[in-house]
Amino acid sequence: xxxxxxxxxxxxxxxxxxxxxxxxxxxxxxxxxxxxxxxxxxxxxxxxxxxxxxxxxxxxxxxxxxxxxxxxxxxxxxxxxxxxxxxxxxxxxxxxxxxxxxxxxxxxxxxxxxxxxxxxxxxxxxxxxxxxxxxxxxxxxxxxxxxxxxxxxxxxxxxxxxxxxxxxxxxxxxxxxxxxxxxxxxxxxxxxxxxxxxxxxxxxxxxxx
Numbered sequence: 001x002x003x004x005x006x007x008x009x010x011x012x013x014x015x016x017x018x019x020x021x022x023x024x025x026x027x028x029x030x031x032x033x034x035x036x037x038x039x040x041x042x043x044x045x046x047x048x049x050x051x052x053x054x055x056x057x058x059x060x061x062x063x064x065x066x067x068x069x070x071x072x073x074x075x076x077x078x079x080x081x082x083x084x085x086x087x088x089x090x091x092x093x094x095x096x097x098x099x100x101x102x103x104x105x106x107x108x109x110x111x112x113x114x115x116x117x118x119x120x121x122x123x124x125x126x127x128x129x130x131x132x133x134x135x136x137x138x139x140x141x142x143x144x145x146x147x148x149x150x151x152x153x154x155x156x157x158x159x160x161x162x163x164x165x166x167x168x169x170x171x172x173x174x175x176x177x178x179x180x181x182x183x184x185x186x187x188x189x190x191x192x193x194x195x196x197x198x199x200x201x202x203x204x205x206x207x208x209x
Contacts, residue, residue, distance in 0.1 A: 008101060009184075016200065055147075059080075067079075094200050169190070
């Protein structure tokens with residue numbers, strides 16, 4: 001039960017933006033990397049994805065690393081297309097809910113993402129809704145690769161609180177990852193864990209409006 005909420009912090013992927021990680025694996029396999037799952041697991045053990053998500057490297061460095069690790073020849077375009085394949089769509093009702101909530105609440109976006117995906121999901125929004133950036137719906141948007149921190153680090157939540165003068169007890173964080181929920185709780189923020197099968201439009205809107 002959430003009470004006295006004046007400020008709402010939203011996660012992006014799996015909360016506002018529909019995503020499907022399997023599609024990225026399928027796309028890499030279709031490009032000839034049949035062992036993508038093994039390759040991805042190996043690369044997760046290196047700093048590559050951490051560095052991309054925290055802004056320590058950019059698109060060029062990521063592409064260079066993927067080329068080096070790939071067992072087959074693959075183009076930059078194939079890598080980018082496959083990496084972005086997980087990003088699906090922004091349901092219209094969710095965007096409408098953000099507009100409605102913003103009439104009575106301060107809204108913030110807090111996402112673990114990377115420069116490649118930021119460009120891609122804004123392109124999706126532009127191509128489908130003629131809106132150039134998801135940040136349009138928020139008072140302020142925080143992306144891990146720009147901040148240099150990521151969830152569930154409590155420091156990134158503290159930055160949102162401090163920079164915007166929020167009271168944690170009046171702030172709600174909505175995310176579909178339990179570890180991120182725990183990070184928010186460490187700084188006193190109210191939370192809603194969006195479990196599998198739950199959606200903003202069907203399960204959350206009435207609770208916070």
